[in-house]
Amino acid sequence: MYQLYVDFMSQPSRALMILCRLNAASMGQALEEKRVLIHKKEHRTDEYKELNPLRQVPCLVKRGAGQSVDFRLPESCAILRHLCERFSLSDWYPSAGGVEQLEKQAYVDSALHWYHSTLRKGCGGLTFHKVVAMNLGVQPNEAIAVDCKAVLDRALGTMERVWLKDRSFVGGSRPCVADLLFCCELEQLNMFYAPVDGMDFDSIMGPFPEVRAWMARVAEATSPVYEEVHKFLRFASKMRHEKLSKVPAKL
Ligand SMILES: N[C@@H](CCC(=O)N[C@@H](CS)C(=O)NCC(=O)O)C(=O)O
Structure with a gap:
């Protein structure tokens, strides 16, 4: 299960939310949006720093059994590319073939x-x-x-x-x-x-x-x-x- 940490006031977060919501069917139930409110400094908490040491949104987290963090990815462009490749969204980001x-x-x-x-x-x-x-x-x-x-x-x-x-x-x-x-x-x-x-x-x-x-x-x-x-x-x-x-x- 993937979790996408975002804030509605963050530009790259919104781009990712649009991509994910538009392609929810292709991505199945695999992705959940999680809010990180920058104006409340939620991105500065120790808990969030564990997920994204860069302390910014957006950030993608993959959780495994028992909610363990198996993979984490900051930086909007890397996340956009990764999700498109992972879920074969080649209309949005051409796949290499x-x-x-x-x-x-x-x-x-x-x-x-x-x-x-x-x-x-x-x-x-x-x-x-x-x-x-x-x-x-x-x-x-x-x-x-x-x-x-x-x-x-x-x-x-x-x-x-x-x-x-x-x-x-x-x-x-x-x-x-x-x-x-x-x-x-x-x-x-x-x-x-x-x-x-x-x-x-x-x-x-x-x-x-x-x-x-x-x-x-x-x-x-x-x-x-x-x-x-x-x-x-x-x-x-x-x-x-x-x-x-x-x-x-x-x-
Ligand atoms: N290069 C990063 C920039 C991310 C970024 O600047 N995020 C802002 C919100 S749009 C943020 O988290 N700001 C809080 C901070 O830097 O303290 C990306 O493209 O993901």
Whole structure:
């Protein structure tokens, strides 16, 4: 039995939840979602550290007889790949068999590797310093936020020019694991509230209509699971916007 440790507010966690929920039938009863609430610091407990010494979500754990931990795997890209290989989800991550398949797999791998130092760094860093840091009692750094915004803009441009050029999805004519990961990353921009943050989802995405259209395609192709998994983020965004709209504007 596999257990997937996740938080609804974590982008890579949501990508994994979408993959697993959409493919529940192929995976049988083999996988259970377990919540780790980052805002309650549950990822810092000794119990969780035993499972994932990196103290982050997501993390995959395989339990054997008597609930013993037989295998543990941190890092979203490794987990996405492993689950696809383990449960033969080759529509989501091409399985290696013959040169053509191997090349398709390598192409998806290159998208997964690209993500970390580009989309993740820009979008995750910007969101952390504009939205998340305050909630965790960490001092936000505006200079880092500005750098991350530049990284994000470059990454969105690269998505239009490279990953989405002449194709509906990063995976081609249908979404692959990279589409899930990229899309869930960008969804967190919905937390931004323009009058206070100086930007929001619409203003960030304005210059990148192809990315925006692709996000709608990913959501539609994975409906209704996509919205189910993003329900909590939508709620948290709404709460934040309402709260900030009551803060008197600075003179
Ligand atoms: N490279 C990791 C990043 C995971 C990550 O940054 N997880 C965040 C949530 S999205 C986390 O656990 N943050 C808590 C912390 O780092 O203390 C992956 O792709 O899985």
